Amino acid sequence: MSSEVGQQHPLSLYFWIWGLLFVVSAGSYFTDFMEAGYLRWTLILTFMLVKAGYIVAIFMHLKWERWALIYALLLPPGALLVLMGLMAWESWDYTWLSRVVYFGEDPYPLRCPDAANPNCVPMAH
Amino acid sequence: MAQAEIPYQEAMPLHHPHSWVTKYWFSQDHKVIAVQYGITAMAVGLIALLASLLMRTQIGFPGAIEWITPDRYYQAVTMHGMIMVIYLLTAFLLGSFGNYLIPLMLGARDMVFPFVNMISYHVYLLSVVILLASFFVPGGPTGAGWTLYPPQAILTGTPGADWGIITMLLSLAVFIVAFTMGGLNYITTILQARTRGMTLMRMPLSVWGIFAATVLGLLAFPALFVSAVMMILDQVIGTSFFMPAIASSFEPSASEYSGGSPLLFQHLFWFFGHPEVYIVALPAFGVVSDLISVHARKNIFGYRMMVWAIVWIGVLSFVVWAHHMYVAGMHPYFGFFFATTTLIIAVPTAIKVYNWTLTLWRANIRFTVPMLFAIAFVITFVVGGLTGLFLGNVIVDVPLSDTYFVVAHFHMVMGVSPILVIFGGIYHWYPKITGRMLNDTVGKLHFWITAVGTYVIYFPMHYLGFVGVPRRYYHNEPLGESAFYPASAELLNQGISIAAFIVGAAQLLFVYNLFVSYWRGRPAGDNPWEACSLEWRTPQTPPIHGNWSDTLPTVHRWAYDYSVPGEKEDFIPQDVPHRA
Amino acid sequence: MAQAAAAGHATIFEDWGSDVTTFKGVPWGKAMMWIFLLSDTFIFSCFLISYMTVRITAAEPWPNASEVFSLTMFGAPVPLLLIAIMTFDLITSSGTMALAVNYGYRRDKKKAIRFICATAFFGAVFVGMQAFEWTKLISEGVKPWGNEWGAEQFGACFFMITGFHGMHVSAGVIYLLIVAWRLHKGVYDKTNYEIVEIVGLYWHFVDLVWVFIFAFFYLW
Numbered sequence: 050m051s052s053e054v055g056q057q058h059p060l061s062l063y064f065w066i067w068g069l070l071f072v073v074s075a076g077s078y079f080t081d082f083m084e085a086g087y088l089r090w091t092l093i094l095t096f097m098l099v100k101a102g103y104i105v106a107i108f109m110h111l112k113w114e115r116w117a118l119i120y121a122l123l124l125p126p127g128a129l130l131v132l133m134g135l136m137a138w139e140s141w142d143y144t145w146l147s148r149v150v151y152f153g154e155d156p157y158p159l160r161c162p163d164a165a166n167p168n169c170v171p172m173a174h
Numbered sequence: 175m176a177q178a179e180i181p182y183q184e185a186m187p188l189h190h191p192h193s194w195v196t197k198y199w200f201s202q203d204h205k206v207i208a209v210q211y212g213i214t215a216m217a218v219g220l221i222a223l224l225a226s227l228l229m230r231t232q233i234g235f236p237g238a239i240e241w242i243t244p245d246r247y248y249q250a251v252t253m254h255g256m257i258m259v260i261y262l263l264t265a266f267l268l269g270s271f272g273n274y275l276i277p278l279m280l281g282a283r284d285m286v287f288p289f290v291n292m293i294s295y296h297v298y299l300l301s302v303v304i305l306l307a308s309f310f311v312p313g314g315p316t317g318a319g320w321t322l323y324p325p326q327a328i329l330t331g332t333p334g335a336d337w338g339i340i341t342m343l344l345s346l347a348v349f350i351v352a353f354t355m356g357g358l359n360y361i362t363t364i365l366q367a368r369t370r371g372m373t374l375m376r377m378p379l380s381v382w383g384i385f386a387a388t389v390l391g392l393l394a395f396p397a398l399f400v401s402a403v404m405m406i407l408d409q410v411i412g413t414s415f416f417m418p419a420i421a422s423s424f425e426p427s428a429s430e431y432s433g434g435s436p437l438l439f440q441h442l443f444w445f446f447g448h449p450e451v452y453i454v455a456l457p458a459f460g461v462v463s464d465l466i467s468v469h470a471r472k473n474i475f476g477y478r479m480m481v482w483a484i485v486w487i488g489v490l491s492f493v494v495w496a497h498h499m500y501v502a503g504m505h506p507y508f509g510f511f512f513a514t515t516t517l518i519i520a521v522p523t524a525i526k527v528y529n530w531t532l533t534l535w536r537a538n539i540r541f542t543v544p545m546l547f548a549i550a551f552v553i554t555f556v557v558g559g560l561t562g563l564f565l566g567n568v569i570v571d572v573p574l575s576d577t578y579f580v581v582a583h584f585h586m587v588m589g590v591s592p593i594l595v596i597f598g599g600i601y602h603w604y605p606k607i608t609g610r611m612l613n614d615t616v617g618k619l620h621f622w623i624t625a626v627g628t629y630v631i632y633f634p635m636h637y638l639g640f641v642g643v644p645r646r647y648y649h650n651e652p653l654g655e656s657a658f659y660p661a662s663a664e665l666l667n668q669g670i671s672i673a674a675f676i677v678g679a680a681q682l683l684f685v686y687n688l689f690v691s692y693w694r695g696r697p698a699g700d701n702p703w704e705a706c707s708l709e710w711r712t713p714q715t716p717p718i719h720g721n722w723s724d725t726l727p728t729v730h731r732w733a734y735d736y737s738v739p740g741e742k743e744d745f746i747p748q749d750v751p752h753r754a
Numbered sequence: 755m756a757q758a759a760a761a762g763h764a765t766i767f768e769d770w771g772s773d774v775t776t777f778k779g780v781p782w783g784k785a786m787m788w789i790f791l792l793s794d795t796f797i798f799s800c801f802l803i804s805y806m807t808v809r810i811t812a813a814e815p816w817p818n819a820s821e822v823f824s825l826t827m828f829g830a831p832v833p834l835l836l837i838a839i840m841t842f843d844l845i846t847s848s849g850t851m852a853l854a855v856n857y858g859y860r861r862d863k864k865k866a867i868r869f870i871c872a873t874a875f876f877g878a879v880f881v882g883m884q885a886f887e888w889t890k891l892i893s894e895g896v897k898p899w900g901n902e903w904g905a906e907q908f909g910a911c912f913f914m915i916t917g918f919h920g921m922h923v924s925a926g927v928i929y930l931l932i933v934a935w936r937l938h939k940g941v942y943d944k945t946n947y948e949i950v951e952i953v954g955l956y957w958h959f960v961d962l963v964w965v966f967i968f969a970f971f972y973l974w
């Protein structure tokens with residue numbers, strides 16, 4: 050197509066982001082040494098989103114694309130959020146609970162067979 | 175920008191055929207690929223039609239043909255539904271209409287990646303071959319119903335639970351690959367390769383419908399793909415995605431299943447399945463809008479509204495899926511959410527119906543064969559859409575779900591309606607494709623038998639549903655005393671079956687017409703319907719490879735300038751400039 | 755061309771309302787790749803959402819990934835060691851890919867090819883490590899149809915999701931090598947080498963998916 054297409058950015062930018070990605074990945078790796086709980090889950094999600102954001106915005110150059118493309122790509126996954134939300138709701142609040150109620154499976158001992166294990170917490174609780 | 179890009183499009187390298195094989199088999203010309211898709215889809219469609227006639231024989235005259243055992247009956251049900259929805263309707267509306275119309279209506283030389291387009295057809299053909307192979311594998315094709323619900327789909331006792339289901343799922347996965355290759359091409363062509371002056375808001379509604387449907391397809395087929403992969407894994411290596419422990423207790427010989435979630439499959443399936451019904455409906459909406467406008471010699475009423483209705487239907491179709499699951503045992507709170515969204519989606523749908531009607535209002539209607547089909551579509555669609563409103567309400571759906579009422583609903587709205595549009599579209603564009611008209615008399619005969627027959631077949635089904643006749647039931651002799659519905663149902667069923675045989679046979683008229691008119695049809699000329707859209711403005715009819723002369727046409731107006739006051743002609747093609 | 759986002763939101767209406775192209779300055783191949791990636795996003799998300807569903811509904815205990823995937827180093831188990839190395843390996847490959855794209859647009863063919871090959875190398879290493887990880891797990895009793903550590907969906911989801919991702923990486927390696935070869939042959943000399951960016955989009959996407967798998971499957 051038109052000949053001036055393309056992205057020109059200083060190399061230093063890429064090295065910067067590259068470095069940051071390493072740092073963030075290291076951060077998310079170290080969450081594994083934390084105790085399970087809201088803090089850890091929040092950190093996992095934050096690091097994940099930051100990393101994903103850098104990759105998409107800088108490495109995939111989405112930051113420099115025009116809004117027409119950016120929106121066309123970012124809006125449709127909203128449908129997935131609906132699916133995800135409803136499935137999480139149903140699985141926990143309904144399917145799992147009815148399994149426990151009707152099949153008499155006691156949730157907590159089962160979820161944490163090893164009560165001493167700090168990494169084991171009942172999910173979604 | 176246009177300055178730089180149009181010459182690029184004009185000089186687009188085309189892979190011209192050198193032999194019969196590259197011309198008709200491995201062709202990269204979107205028009206040839208469209209015809210290939212069309213012929214293949216119609217051929218499998220005929221198989222699906224035969225399957226439905228087998229079913230009707232069994233339902234109307236239980237025991238009349240011994241060969242139709244319960245297993246074969248369920249296999250017929252399944253193959254009929256799946257072929258019709260995926261391999262006929264989706265493939266025809268997008269693969270055939272999409273391929274043919276997009277480049278011509280937008281003033282492009284071809285699809286942006288003709289090679290990928292060619293591969294797309296051949297992968298589709300492969301999926302059809304795999305599908306047909308399932309008739310010959312041990313145990314025959316799957317009899318799980320087109321919804322393929324586990325656990326039953328992969329438990330022994332369901333016909334084709336070992337080989338049949340695997341070939342089915344494999345074929346679907348391959349189909350999705352084919353669709354993706356085609357779909358990426360359609361979208362990129364529509365967004366990036368229009369001609370000068372062709373803004374999105376000047377595109378004919380056919381292209382809009384195809385565009386929205388393709389987007390839906392690219393985003394919805396993944397859910398089907400994923401569920402197909404998981405079900406294959408459950409069946410072949412014994413994972414338990416969809417299989418709960420209780421399934422093993424029915425089938426001690428099989429794998430040890432535990433903890434799978436059949437509901438998950440239904441969610442995934444309908445997350446695909448509901449958009450799928452609009453994948454079929456939206457192109458039909460688009461095409462029928464164009465047919466109505468051309469043959470009513472009037473601009474389409476509310477063009478912008480029509481476009482936005484298409485867009486909103488597309489968006490909303492992703493949040494209504496669980497209205498198919500009101501009786502599935504899902505989370506009880508979901509009914510409220512999905513009933514609400516379902517009723518909301520009826521609003522843009524109704525807008526479209528009003529606009530078609532208002533386009534016809536006091537128009538100078540030409541009752542050509544395509545127009546007859548278009549009008550029949552509008553009526554049929556209204557009937558089917560209204561029953562959708564019933565089913566969208568949880569409390570009404572609970573007794574009606576899984577009865578013939580649902581069968582009537584979706585055949586009206588998604589079975590017959592799009593088929594009517596496909597017929598209308600073929601009668602309309604056949605002259606463009608071949609340069610000859612289809613025979614009018616045979617066409618009218620075909621139309622009346624099909625349209626009237628439809629009502630004889632599907633109207634009584636609403637009543638059957640109300641009295642409680644369940645869908646997908648096989649019974650070999652009249653139920654007599656033990657029947658839980660009145661005996662009159664049996665009589666109705668016989669009537670429906672006879673009508674179905676007649677309508678089925680009448681389709682041969684259409685096939686006959688297609689063949690004979692190819693050689694004997696009246697020469698069509700360049701623009702037999704006096705239509706405005708670009709596809710009628712190619713220098714040659716049928717258009718050559720590359721469609722246009724050295725320069726691409728320039729568009730000056732929308733596609734609906736019919737009967738403009740003060741003009742000599744009653745139509746002004748899109749590439750005619752405005753008077754100074 | 756950094757005409758870009760800075761141009762403001764009003765450009766949305768201009769662009770979608772214009773003729774010829776909607777995505778201004780985006781070559782056909784790149785538009786097609788982006789749309790494909792959007793569709794692929796739906797595939798991976800459906801996999802992950804299914805994983806979430808079976809995990810939440812599982813009545814049996816869900817194995818603790820950080821124990822399952824630990825490696826013993828110097829006598830002590832280090833959790834997720836191999837996974838961490840794989841993660842860093844993929845990021846490294848993303849960096850080399852970004853450089854390749856940059857050199858491509860500078861029309862520095864030699865360097866572009868070199869960095870594409872480096873990317874493919876890191877990709878191949880990733881697949882190798884994944885093969886090692888699979889073998890190790892299978893020998894430890896994690897199978898798709900059951901495992902000794904708890905809910906059997908753990909193994910099923912693991913093999914399915916990482917397998918599907920691994921197939922993407924493998925396909926990416928082949929794709930990269932083909933592009934490098936064709937670049938070398940001069941097939942793209944008349945173009946702006948945007949093919950490098952297109953294959954780059956695909957490669958970064960594969961890395962992106964891994965970010966989510968790492969967070970949701972290994973860490974959660």
Ligand code: HEM
Nearest residue numbers: 451455497498520559562563565566575576580584587588
């Ligand atoms: C006015 C809008 C519509 C509403 C409110 C609506 C509502 C519904 C509901 C609630 C069901 C589930 C019935 C049950 O299984 O108990 C259903 C089934 C169905 N609908 Fe619609 N619908 C609408 C339009 C459409 C359209 C436009 C199509 C296709 C072009 C369509 C195709 C289908 C199909 C194929 C099924 C049955 C699937 C099966 O169970 O095998 N519907 N509809």
Ligand SMILES: [Cu+2]
Nearest residue numbers: 448451497498
């Ligand atoms: Cu629906």
